[in-house]
Amino acid sequence: MNPRLIIRRLGVTLAVAIVFISVIAMFSEDAAGLLFLPSWGALFFGWPYLSRKLNFNFPKSPADGRPANVGRLVVTFWLATVLAVGIVRSLDSDVGWIAFIPAWLGLYYGWPYLDRKLSLNRKRGLAWALGVLLALAAVSSIVIAPIALSFWRAKKASDSIHVGMTVPELLPSVRGCDLFQATSNYPYNRSSDGDNIPSVHLSWRKEGTYRTYDYGTQQFVELTAAQAIDRLHTKLHDGYQWSFHYTYVNMTPMHVSFRVDFGLDGRVSQVQPGYSWD
8 A cells, every 4th residue: 555545544534533532522531532542543444445335535545756745734734723723712612623634634635726726836936935934833833822722711711700709600600721729728737637638629521510539539529510619618618718720731731820819708809810831
């Protein structure tokens, strides 16, 4: 088999597998994680059978000896990245990244058609200069775009919080963060209090519940919103200063967080601006 055909089939089946797993993740994230590699492998090795049954031949093998179009790869990669970022920002959800690989493949294989329709090759010098600029932008966007998107998500969430909000008002208002930790300045003695640390880690579930690790039973437990609020009061204790830490992760080692402080009266006293860390 032509090596370039193998690479093309890997890309196409990866895109299909991502879409399939994304649908599964809507119902069970754990099942999606377990099924990703098996589904990709099944699609790759079963692609010839599917092609015969569904009567299509895609991707087709490139002509022998034809050099790889690196410029087209770079330009379409950058355009697909811009498209995915736009979808993520418009929907306020990571689901937009599902469109990245299908968009990249569609732009790459559809480029000859766009070339004919838009006469992109008439000005070679301008196209070459534009390609260099887009290549530089594509390389930098690999790092800059995910971090900038995390800052945007953090700012949008922090802007929805105002001084004076209570915990029941605040907790359900920010659901898109990747990591959540609540702490308080309640006095804690490690030698006598053991695992009774004045700190709570919660993860929001798509069905509207919360998940946390229970040190007593040493297992994860599902909580309703009311149960999550009760656990916060139990672990952090009323009458002390609390802090909520919201963190957004991305494909880079750099995370983005912002903090919400509560006064002794149990209401938001200030919202700290977002900051990056690794």
